[in-house]
Amino acid sequence: MPIPHPLTALRRIVLAAATAAAVCVPAWASAWAQEVVLIPSRVIYPGETISAGALRQVTLVPGKVKPDAVATTLAELDGKVARRTLLPGRYIPTAALRNAWLVEQGASVQVNFIAGGLTISATAVTLQPGSPGDVVKVRNVDSGKVLTGTVMEDGSIRVGT
Structure with missing residues (x-):
């Protein structure tokens, strides 16, 4: 059996590496392009x-x-x-x-003031729309006073601390 020339063995290694790279790069590129x-x-x-x-x-x-x-x-x-x-x-x-508005401007809402064990509820009209977590202004129906509060997940407004 003849002994292969050293350059022939090197060519085979380089060819194998190039083939492996050619197979891997398109797979990587196509995975990236598939976003x-x-x-x-x-x-x-x-x-x-x-x-x-x-x-x-x-x-x-x-x-x-x-x-x-x-x-x-x-x-x-x-x-x-x-x-x-x-x-x-x-x-x-x-x-x-x-986010979509949870309370629309001009809607009647329940306003809650909670401090410790004390809870005061009132009805108010929103002066601006809001999503949960937004700070909005409301007008108390009974007193006419404008309050600022946070829109809660249930559509009520929490004012105060």
Whole structure:
């Protein structure tokens, strides 16, 4: 059996390494390129609730970088309300979204003041809309006094400490 030339063995090693790299790189690149994001399929106007029907999926192409602070998944977008006009084919900035209002302006709400064991409840009218956690102004129906409070998950307003 003849002894192979040293350069022939080296060529085989280099060829094997190149083949392995050629197999690995496209797999990595295709996995990276398969990132799917959601963008508007039509114009979404301010105040409009975003639904899955107004969005379409697109696959990122290699080399294109997705900007920071953009919403690209259904969990981030479904049920949110547009703060500004969202154009088709463009990323959706998270700053252009808000939660849907839990209390509308002019709605009658229950206002609660809780301090230790003391709870005082009253009826008020909201002077501005709000989502849970938002600070809003309300007008007490009985006294006419304007109060500032936090919108709670149940739709009531908590004022005071």
